Amino acid sequence: MIQLDDVYYSYEGLYTALRGVSLEIEDGERVAIMGSNGAGKTTLIKHMNGLLRPQRGHVFLDGRDTRNLSVAEMARIVGLVFQSPDHQLFLDSVHKEVVFGLKNLGFTSEEIEDRCASTLEHLGLTGFAERSPFTLSGGERKRVALACVLATEPRVLALDEPTIGQDAQQKDRLAQLLLDLNQKERTVIVVTHDIEFVIEHFPRTVAMADGRIVADGSTSSVLSNDKVIELCSLAHPQVTLAAKALRQSFPEVPERITSMSQIEEVIMGLLEGGTYS
Numbered sequence: 001m002i003q004l005d006d007v008y009y010s011y012e013g014l015y016t017a018l019r020g021v022s023l024e025i026e027d028g029e030r031v032a033i034m035g036s037n038g039a040g041k042t043t044l045i046k047h048m049n050g051l052l053r054p055q056r057g058h059v060f061l062d063g064r065d066t067r068n069l070s071v072a073e074m075a076r077i078v079g080l081v082f083q084s085p086d087h088q089l090f091l092d093s094v095h096k097e098v099v100f101g102l103k104n105l106g107f108t109s110e111e112i113e114d115r116c117a118s119t120l121e122h123l124g125l126t127g128f129a130e131r132s133p134f135t136l137s138g139g140e141r142k143r144v145a146l147a148c149v150l151a152t153e154p155r156v157l158a159l160d161e162p163t164i165g166q167d168a169q170q171k172d173r174l175a176q177l178l179l180d181l182n183q184k185e186r187t188v189i190v191v192t193h194d195i196e197f198v199i200e201h202f203p204r205t206v207a208m209a210d211g212r213i214v215a216d217g218s219t220s221s222v223l224s225n226d227k228v229i230e231l232c233s234l235a236h237p238q239v240t241l242a243a244k245a246l247r248q249s250f251p252e253v254p255e256r257i258t259s260m261s262q263i264e265e266v267i268m269g270l271l272e273g274g275t276y277s
Contacts, residue, residue: 001062004023004024004058005022006021006022007047007059009054017043018047025187027187029204030189031189040211042160044208045160047066049071049075049078050073072104076105081142085142094128094147095116095120098115101148102116115152116151123150139166139167142165155187157178157186158191159188159190160190160191193234195236204218207228224237
């Protein structure tokens with residue numbers, strides 16, 4: 001379990017990125033963290049793996065205060081994939097990037113090669129193994145950065161804007177990979193503006209604004225709340241906009257609709273002469 005208790009963090013006195021954040025994430029959850037730029041989302045997840053430490057308040061990992069844990073100890077549990085892969089990659093081949101972390105964590109040579117090959121295959125990167133990551137596209141580099149973390153098999157995977165630069169096929173592949181990890185009881189946390197990706201794949205959403213959590217609950221309830229959407233400068237889900245348009249002619253259509261399955265059910269009900277409350 002990850003617990004944040006009244007956490008504050010400021011960057012060199014310039015601005016306060018976290019203002020009394022309290023949050024619990026249970027083992028095996030899939031959680032999205034959403035909000036406008038500057039809301040504190042990235043600062044929040046950096047506290048989860050020790051890259052940042054709270055200036056006030058406490059962060060606990062499996063009940064242990066992170067002030068008493070090294071970054072290396074926390075990295076074995078929480079793997080973080082940065083928004084910009086160029087902040088994470090520095091070697092001259094994809095293969096070297098992936099095996100670097102495995103070597104530092106003390107895996108055997110056989111384990112290193114097996115994990116590297118398997119991870120590259122899962123992410124469609126096998127053909128790039130000997131390529132420099134800096135000759136790849138932005139989306140490909142993001143997958144390399146993800147491979148570096150996935151290969152170490154952390155119990156918690158935190159990803160910052162993982163769908164940026166990915167086409168629809170790669171998004172689907174990423175979603176299936178995250179679901180597979182979650183089914184193996186891994187915790188998956190994403191920071192993203194991709195509201196459709198969240199609706200389809202994340203049961204819980206935490207919404208942030210101005211360094212605070214302003215909503216935390218089921219994705220359907222959070223992302224169908226107009227006040228939360230406005231406060232966090234998020235775009236309305238397309239299905240929610242479709243439901244609003246339908247409601248102009250059919251007042252019985254529910255206000256809070258966020259998924260395709262819900263809108264399909266409503267439309268079928270209307271066609272069959274059903275009513276909704």
